[in-house]
Amino acid sequence: MTDLTITRSSTTSRITLGLLVAAGLALAALPWINGVGGSGRAVALLVYVLLAVMWNALAGFAGLVSIGQTLFFGVAAYATIRLSDAGIDPFLATILATLIGALLGYVTSLFMVSLSGGEFAIGMWVLSALAHLCVNLDPLIQGETGTSLIALNAYDVETRAALTLWLALAFTAVFMAALILLLRSSTGAAITAIRDDEIAARSVGVDVLRTKRIVFVLAATGTAAAGALWLTSNTSFQPKAFFGVHWTAYMLFMVLVGGLGRIEGALIGAVLFFVIETLFGAYGAWYLVGLGAVAVLFALVLPNGLWGWIGPRLPGEAIPTGYFVHKKEGRTQHVDG
Amino acid sequence: MTPSPVLRAEGLSMAFGAFKVLDRVSLDVFGGEIVGILGPNGAGKTTFMNLLTGAYRPTTGRVHVLGEDVTHLATADRCRRGIARTHQVPRPFGGMTVFENVLVAARNGRGDPSGDPVGLAWQVLEHTGLAGVANRKAGSLGLLDRKRLELSRALATGPRVVLLDEIGGGLTDAEADRLVALIRDIQRDGVTIVWIEHIMRLLTECCTRMICMAGGAVIADGLPGDVIDAPAVRTAYFGAAA
Numbered sequence: 110m111t112d113l114t115i116t117r118s119s120t121t122s123r124i125t126l127g128l129l130v131a132a133g134l135a136l137a138a139l140p141w142i143n144g145v146g147g148s149g150r151a152v153a154l155l156v157y158v159l160l161a162v163m164w165n166a167l168a169g170f171a172g173l174v175s176i177g178q179t180l181f182f183g184v185a186a187y188a189t190i191r192l193s194d195a196g197i198d199p200f201l202a203t204i205l206a207t208l209i210g211a212l213l214g215y216v217t218s219l220f221m222v223s224l225s226g227g228e229f230a231i232g233m234w235v236l237s238a239l240a241h242l243c244v245n246l247d248p249l250i251q252g253e254t255g256t257s258l259i260a261l262n263a264y265d266v267e268t269r270a271a272l273t274l275w276l277a278l279a280f281t282a283v284f285m286a287a288l289i290l291l292l293r294s295s296t297g298a299a300i301t302a303i304r305d306d307e308i309a310a311r312s313v314g315v316d317v318l319r320t321k322r323i324v325f326v327l328a329a330t331g332t333a334a335a336g337a338l339w340l341t342s343n344t345s346f347q348p349k350a351f352f353g354v355h356w357t358a359y360m361l362f363m364v365l366v367g368g369l370g371r372i373e374g375a376l377i378g379a380v381l382f383f384v385i386e387t388l389f390g391a392y393g394a395w396y397l398v399g400l401g402a403v404a405v406l407f408a409l410v411l412p413n414g415l416w417g418w419i420g421p422r423l424p425g426e427a428i429p430t431g432y433f434v435h436k437k438e439g440r441t442q443h444v445d446g
Numbered sequence: 447m448t449p450s451p452v453l454r455a456e457g458l459s460m461a462f463g464a465f466k467v468l469d470r471v472s473l474d475v476f477g478g479e480i481v482g483i484l485g486p487n488g489a490g491k492t493t494f495m496n497l498l499t500g501a502y503r504p505t506t507g508r509v510h511v512l513g514e515d516v517t518h519l520a521t522a523d524r525c526r527r528g529i530a531r532t533h534q535v536p537r538p539f540g541g542m543t544v545f546e547n548v549l550v551a552a553r554n555g556r557g558d559p560s561g562d563p564v565g566l567a568w569q570v571l572e573h574t575g576l577a578g579v580a581n582r583k584a585g586s587l588g589l590l591d592r593k594r595l596e597l598s599r600a601l602a603t604g605p606r607v608v609l610l611d612e613i614g615g616g617l618t619d620a621e622a623d624r625l626v627a628l629i630r631d632i633q634r635d636g637v638t639i640v641w642i643e644h645i646m647r648l649l650t651e652c653c654t655r656m657i658c659m660a661g662g663a664v665i666a667d668g669l670p671g672d673v674i675d676a677p678a679v680r681t682a683y684f685g686a687a688a
Contacts, residue, residue: 113568295553302539302550309537312499313599314525314555370541434545434568434580 112437117293119425119433125373137278140271148270152342154383155277156335159284160356161363161379162372163331166288169370170304171324173222176357177233180217180240181329182336183351185210187244189337190346193260194249200272202260203337207280210333214326222321234357241352255347258340277338284331288372291327292430300324301430304370362400366407368414372428377415450513452477452638453529453607458497458507460490467493469662470507475607480629480639482649482670485659486682491642492534494659495609498640499531500524512606526557528606530599532613536592540585544576547584547595548602555603567602574598574628590621594628601632608632610641614648626652650674658682 136155139147160182168174185206192202217236224232245252261269291297299320302310311317340346359382367378385403389396411418420427451474460468468490475481485491496502498509500521508517511527519527539547548570552563571577574594579587584595593613600608610629614622626648633639643649649656649670656673658666660682666673673679 113564115564298542298546298550299554301542301546305539305541306537308501309533309539309599310550311521312525312531312533313551314522314603315550316522316554431543432546432549433543434564436568436577 114435114437116433116435117431118429121423121425121427122429125427133278133282137275140267140274145266145270148274149342150387151274152277152338153386154379155274155281156339156342157359157363157379157383158376159281159331159335159338160360161367161375161382162285162288163328163335164360165364165367165369165372165375166324166331167328168364169375170292170300171321171328172225172303172307173321173325174226174230175233176230176354177235177237178328178332178360179352179354179356180233180237181210181214181332182339182356183237183244183348184213184240185333185336186340186346186351187247187250187348189340190249190256190258191247193258199258199260199263199341200276203276203341206337207330207334210336211326211330214329214333217329218322218325222318222325237352241348244348244352250346250348253347253349255345255350257345261341261344273338273341276341280331280334280338284327284334285372287327288331289428289430291323292372296320296323297430298432362404364414366404366414368416368420371414371416371420372430373420374414374416377419381415449476451475451510452512453498453640454510455494455498456508456510458494458509459505460493460497460502461505467662468497468504471659471662471664472507473657473664473667475638475640477606477638478633478636479655480633480641480653482653482656483640483642483659484644484646484649484656484673489659489682490662491659492611495531495611495640495642498609499529522554525555525603525605528557528604529609530555530601530603530605530607531609532593532596532600532611534611534613534615536589536596538584538587538592538595540583542584543581544584544587544591544595544598545571545580548576548598551599551602555599557604566604570598570602573631574601589616590625593617593625597625597628597632601637605637607638607640610639610643612643613641614643614645622648646674 136151139151164178188206188209189202192205193199197205221229221232244250250256292300299310299315302315303317303320307317336351363378363382364375366381367376368374385400389399407414453475455471455473457470457472458468459470471494483491497504500519508515510516511529514527516524516527539550545567548567549563552567571580574597576591576594576598579591587595613625617625622645629639629652641649653670656670657664658673658679665678665682666676
């Protein structure tokens with residue numbers, strides 16, 4: 110056989126990995142540097158990253174545009190409340206609620222993934238609204254009055270903030286790694302093929318439904334983790350604050366501004382959203398108007414998002430999921446035309 | 447005894463509502479043949495191909511591959527049974543490299559998953575002349591290379607039959623000739639070919655057999671020269687006076 114070499118990383122990707130690890134370590138050290146307030150903001154950033162990366166996996170790669178990912182976000186938060194009310198440690202409850210999100214994702218995938226386009230998008234919204242209503246019926250929640258993750262009082266404020274942050278970091282690292290490994294696996298090229306052309310993917314033998322289901326369940330689980338974390342960080346649970354449509358708008362904003370279909374795009378979209386929120390969040394309604402204006406501006410000027418502009422200018426992929434093939438021999442790589 | 451067909455269409459009909467596009471079309475394709483399908487626009491050629499690949503389910507009739515009934519199998523499963531296709535308008539995975547495009551086919555489309563998909567994908571690219579652009583994004587290819595890529599992906603699935611949907615369209619004469627040479631090569635390697643084409647020159651040069659469709663039915667079937675001269679074919683193409 111031929112002497113083929115496959116290269117899957119580059120200097121760009123090694124630098125990116127270094128930067129990501131450094132950012133992770135810096136965030137992990139935050140409780141000692143910046144105290145409780147800093148940790149809370151860091152958790153918010155990580156929740157945005159999780160939401161953006163997972164929504165992008167679903168919409169950008171599997172072509173499943175969902176406006177109801179709040180189903181998993183809200184149900185996981187609710188499950189955390191319920192589990193903690195049953196006497197389980199709140200941090201353990203956060204992890205278990207994520208697993209419940211995975212289970213819910215699997216069950217939902219059985220009938221939702223075969224839908225496409227608008228049917229899928231609206232269907233997910235309906236499911237989310239349905240879950241919201243059911244949660245409102247629970248006497249523990251008392252409708253929109255809501256309740257709190259009271260069990261967190263067992264920890265003092267500093268410990269609680271640090272543990273939440275480290276859990277958030279662990280979740281983000283695990284889900285990012287899972288997605289990157291999935292995209293680099295033998296299923297990964299099939300996922301990317303579906304992103305580019307679903308009909309062509311079918312005609313070269315890709316099992317589109319099965320592949321989409323894998324992405325859907327991963328996205329559901331990651332979104333559930335984000336919901337459980339958001340609750341643990343903010344302690345109070347009002348159904349509207351978790352099932353609300355504003356989360357969908359945030360996910361869309363982060364991914365479209367960052368760049369659909371690239372993990373790097375979702376990442377910088379989340380960071381950008383975090384920065385805008387930190388600087389302008391206090392302006393209330395005008396902040397939302399500004400957010401909308403930024404989205405429109407990007408749609409007009411950079412339709413492929415920030416990463417659509419940055420990515421092609423780098424010498425190699427930042428988060429490498431592709432293959433660079435070359436043959437070791439003198440006279441190769443010749444082609445006519 | 448006659449050999450059993452590689453691909454058999456048995457009384458395929460397709461209706462969209464009251465509009466009948468295909469009316470009981472039967473066709474046996476045998477190993478090693480290059481069967482050209484010609485016919486005026488609206489004859490039902492593309493619908494016929496879509497029924498063979500499983501893009502549509504027929505209203506009535508059956509499709510067999512190597513004796514196995516595949517009528518109820520989806521496109522991806524039929525691909526693994528040995529039916530590959532190229533698309534009339536090329537559908538590259540634009541954000542992936544040429545090599546990755548073919549790798550997806552080699553990994554997912556083969557009935558026999560043993561073997562090294564990386565090596566196979568590379569072999570196919572060397573065969574079709576795309577090895578030199580293996581690391582280029584498929585979205586940046588020109589038309590001839592996009593068509594070669596369609597063919598490469600089809601070949602990487604290890605097909606018994608390749609269905610070509612107007613692969614010659616839009617190419618210059620010289621480009622089309624290069625493609626024809628490649629198709630002949632593929633047939634010599636033991637792959638059977640069914641080829642829908644509007645450019646009659648390509649079909650007459652290449653095909654071992656030709657069928658002509660019109661109005662949703664096969665109106666002629668035989669050697670290319672005979673089919674072109676058949677009165678029914680002349681009527682279908684040039685009107686009653688010809």
